Every structure is written in structure tokens, then in C-alpha cells.
Amino acid sequence: MEQTFQGMGKENLNITIHFIPPKILPKMKTNSKKTEVATGLRELFEDSLKDIYYAEKALTKALPKMANKATSAILSDAILEHLSVTEGHVNRLEQVFDLLGVKPQAKKCEAIEGLIKEGEIIIESTQEGVVRDAGIIAASQKVEHYEIASYGTLVAFAKTLGKTEAVQLLTETLEEEKVADTKLSAIAESAINEEADE
Ligand SMILES: [Fe+2]
Ligand SMILES: [Fe+2]
Numbered sequence: 384m385e386q387t388f389q390g391m392g393k394e395n396l397n398i399t400i401h402f403i404p405p406k407i408l409p410k411m412k413t414n415s416k417k418t419e420v421a422t423g424l425r426e427l428f429e430d431s432l433k434d435i436y437y438a439e440k441a442l443t444k445a446l447p448k449m450a451n452k453a454t455s456a457i458l459s460d461a462i463l464e465h466l467s468v469t470e471g472h473v474n475r476l477e478q479v480f481d482l483l484g485v486k487p488q489a490k491k492c493e494a495i496e497g498l499i500k501e502g503e504i505i506i507e508s509t510q511e512g513v514v515r516d517a518g519i520i521a522a523s524q525k526v527e528h529y530e531i532a533s534y535g536t537l538v539a540f541a542k543t544l545g546k547t548e549a550v551q552l553l554t555e556t557l558e559e560e561k562v563a564d565t566k567l568s569a570i571a572e573s574a575i576n577e578e579a580d581e
Contacts, residue, residue: 421544428540432479433490435533439472440489442526445499449523452506455516458570462523465563472559475552479541482549498526513574520571527564534560 446469450462480487502522509515534557541549 434492436476437489437492438495442469472556479549530560
């Protein structure tokens with residue numbers, strides 16, 4: 384079915400609207416649609432777990448290098464402390480995989496690869512000292528924000544799927560990522576940014 388409207392502008396504007404008669408729209412069964420969404424969400428949840436599992440494992444290798452390049456002992460210690468926390472995150476994710484009855488598996492996370500690479504470039508392009516430290520903090524905070532976003536989503540998915548124990552484990556990690564981010568901000572504000580400015 385087609386209807387044509389004529390506009391009132393300088394040029395005559397012809398707008399054609401196509402109507403789809405409701406009869407030809409496919410009929411959706413509400414229950415099967417719900418099942419489809421649940422299956423899709425469960426797959427997306429597992430996929431996102433594999434992504435962050437890869438990211439956490441990659442970070443266990445990247446963090447010692449970052450700590451090693453930091454001049455400030457406070458910064459270096461904070462990164463090393465977060466390394467042991469990160470190892471705990473890997474462990475928690477393995478527990479979540481277990482709860483789902485799925486073998487822990489990592490799927491390449493392009494985002495973390497990029498963020499780690501960015502950190503390496505900052506280290507290469509700055510001189511050792513306060514400026515490089517400020518760069519290391521900036522790169523580390525981008526990583527923390529990526530993790531906060533990822534775990535926030537995972538918690539929401541787990542809640543929707545009714546995986547209570549997974550919600551608990553993922554929330555614990557989410558809170559630890561937030562603590563790490565706050566700590567990095569405090570280090571930056573206390574000394575490094577001020578000195579880097581001189
Ligand atoms: Fe983490
Ligand atoms: Fe982290």
C-alpha cells in the first residue's frame with residue numbers, strides 16, 4: 384500500500400510512505416523469543432568472560448614491565464600490588480567458568496592489546512622520571528577503566544541470567560579495579576603530576 388503526500392515548499396516535495404499491512408508481519412511467540420534472548424545473552428556472557436580472561440592474563444605479564452619502568456617507588460609498589468590482585472582476578476574468573484560448567488578459555492582481546500601497546504609507546508617516548516611516571520599512570524588508568532566497564536557489564540549480565548555466585552565474584556573484582564583506579568589518581572595528584580609540570 385502506498386500513499387503520496389504533496390509538500391507546500393518552493394519545490395513540490397513528494398514523500399512516499401510505504402505501509403506494511405500487519406497481516407504480513409511474522410508472528411512472534413513470546414516464550415520462544417524469551418528463550419532465544421536468554422541463550423544469546425548466555426553466549427555473550429561467556430564470550431565476554433573469555434575476553435576479560437585474556438585481558439587479565441595479558442596484564443599479569445605487562446604489569447611487572449610497567450612497574451620496572453616507574454621511577455617513583457610508590458608508583459612501582461602500587462603496580463606490583465595490583466599485579467597480585469590481578470592474579471586473583473584470573474583465579475576468580477576461573478571460578479566463574481567453573482560455576483557455568485565451562486572450561487576456562489581466553490579469547491584475544493584487541494582492546495587490552497591496544498591499551499598495553501599504548502603504555503609501551505608512552506614508556507619509549509618519554510624520559511625516565513616524573514614525566515614517564517605520569518604517562519605510566521595515565522596508561523594504567525585507561526586499563527583500569529576498561530576493566531571497570533567490562534566487569535560492570537559482566538555483573539549486569541550475571542544478574543540477568545540469575546547467576547548469583549558469579550555476581551558476587553565479579554562484583555568483588557569490580558570493586559578492586561575501582562580501588563586501583565582511585566589509588567592511581569591519588570598518586571598522580573600527590574606528587575607526580577606536580578613535579579612533571581616543573
Ligand atoms: Fe583485573
Ligand atoms: Fe586492574
